[in-house]
Amino acid sequence: MAASLNLRTMVVEVGPVGGKLHRIGALENVLGSWSTGPQLAEALSADLERLEKAGRCTVFQSLASRVSGHDDRAELALDDGRVLTAEFIVVATGVTDLAPADAEWITASAEFSAAPLWRATPQDLTGRTYVLGADRPLGTWLRAHPNVRTTLHVLCPPADAYKAAEVEADSRVRLVPISHAAITKPTYGGGWTVEVEGHDGTKTIYAATSVLNNLGNKPAAVAGLVSGEDGYCPADKQHRRIRIAGDLRAARYQRIATAQGSGAEAVLAYYYGTTLSGGSGSLRE
Numbered sequence: 129m130a131a132s133l134n135l136r137t138m139v140v141e142v143g144p145v146g147g148k149l150h151r152i153g154a155l156e157n158v159l160g161s162w163s164t165g166p167q168l169a170e171a172l173s174a175d176l177e178r179l180e181k182a183g184r185c186t187v188f189q190s191l192a193s194r195v196s197g198h199d200d201r202a203e204l205a206l207d208d209g210r211v212l213t214a215e216f217i218v219v220a221t222g223v224t225d226l227a228p229a230d231a232e233w234i235t236a237s238a239e240f241s242a243a244p245l246w247r248a249t250p251q252d253l254t255g256r257t258y259v260l261g262a263d264r265p266l267g268t269w270l271r272a273h274p275n276v277r278t279t280l281h282v283l284c285p286p287a288d289a290y291k292a293a294e295v296e297a298d299s300r301v302r303l304v305p306i307s308h309a310a311i312t313k314p315t316y317g318g319g320w321t322v323e324v325e326g327h328d329g330t331k332t333i334y335a336a337t338s339v340l341n342n343l344g345n346k347p348a349a350v351a352g353l354v355s356g357e358d359g360y361c362p363a364d365k366q367h368r369r370i371r372i373a374g375d376l377r378a379a380r381y382q383r384i385a386t387a388q389g390s391g392a393e394a395v396l397a398y399y400y401g402t403t404l405s406g407g408s409g410s411l412r413e
C-alpha cells in the first residue's frame with residue numbers, strides 16, 4: 129500500500145517474508161485461491177521482490193530493537209546499532225509463542241518440553257496425545273489433516289473456552305476443561321504423567337504418550353511502544369508517528385485479512401494526514 133502511494137518505503141524483517149503464514153497448513157478465509165499459508169507467503173515475497181526491482185521499496189533483513197517518535201521524525205533502532213529515520217513507522221511484529229513456563233495454569237518438571245502442535249505430523253501422534261491449550265492452530269491442524277482419526281485430548285483452561293467452541297463439534301477432539309495441570313516424568317516408562325484439576329477441584333491423573341504445545345502466544349512488542357496490561361499495543365495509544373498493525377494490536381482480531389487491512393489503513397491514515405492541508409492528523413509541518 130505504501131509503495132502504491134509512492135511513499136519511500138522500507139520493510140524491516142528479521143525472518144522469512146510472510147511470518148505466521150508459514151505455519152498455516154489449511155487456509156480458507158482469505159480471498160483468492162490460496163489453500164495454504166506458504167502459498168500466500170510465496171506470493172507476498174514475489175510482490176516485494178517485484179517492488180524492490182522497480183525501486184519502489186527496500187527490504188532490510190534485520191531485527192528491530194526500539195522505536196521512538198519525535199516531533200519531526202520517527203526512529204527505528206536495529207540490534208546491530210544502526211538507527212533508521214523515517215517520517216512514520218508501522219510496527220507489525222505480531223506475536224511469539226508462549227512456553228509452558230509462561231502459563232500460570234501449568235506446573236511442569238524441569239525436563240519437560242512440548243513440541244508445537246502446528247508442526248506435528250500424523251506420524252508424531254502415536255499413542256495418547258495431550259494438547260496444552262485450545263488456541264486457534266488446533267482448528268487449522270484438524271482442517272489440514274482431515275483423514276487423521278487420532279483423538280486429541282485438549283487441556284482447556286477457562287481463558288481458552290471461547291476458542292474451543294470452534295472445534296468442539298469435531299469428534300477427534302476431547303476437550304478437558306481444567307483449572308490446573310501438573311506434568312511430571314513417570315517413575316517407569318516413557319511419556320508424561322499429567323495430573324489435572326477440574327473446575328470443581330477434582331483431580332485426575334492421565335498417562336500421556338506425548339504432550340504438544342498449543343498455548344497460543346504473547347505480543348512481540350518492540351521496546352518504545354506503549355503497551356497495555358496484556359502486553360498488546362493499542363494503535364490509538366502510540367506516538368502520532370507510530371502506528372500498529374496486525375496481531376500486535378490485540379489478542380482478538382488475529383487474522384490474515386485484518387492484518388492486511390490494518391496495515392493498509394495505517395499507511396492511508398498517514399498518507400491522508402500528510403496530504404490534507406491543515407488536517408488535524410498532519411505529520412508534515
Ligand SMILES: Cc1cc2nc3c(=O)[nH]c(=O)nc-3n(C[C@H](O)[C@H](O)[C@H](O)COP(=O)(O)OP(=O)(O)OC[C@H]3O[C@@H](n4cnc5c(N)ncnc54)[C@H](O)[C@@H]3O)c2cc1C
Pocket residue numbers: 140141142143144145146147148149151152153154155156157158190191192193220221222223246264265268348350373374375376381382383384385387
Ligand atoms: C498455526 C496458525 C494458523 C492460523 N490460521 C489462520 C487462518 O486459517 N486464517 C487466518 O486468517 N489467520 C490464521 N492465523 C493467524 C494469522 O497467521 C495472523 O493473524 C497473521 O499472520 C498476522 O500477521 P502479522 O503481520 O500481524 O504478524 P506475523 O505474521 O506474526 O508477522 C510478524 C513479522 O514480524 C517479524 N518480526 C517480529 N519481530 C521483529 C523485529 N523485532 N524486527 C524485525 N522483524 C520482526 C517476524 O519475523 C514476522 O515475519 C493462524 C496463525 C497460526 C499461528
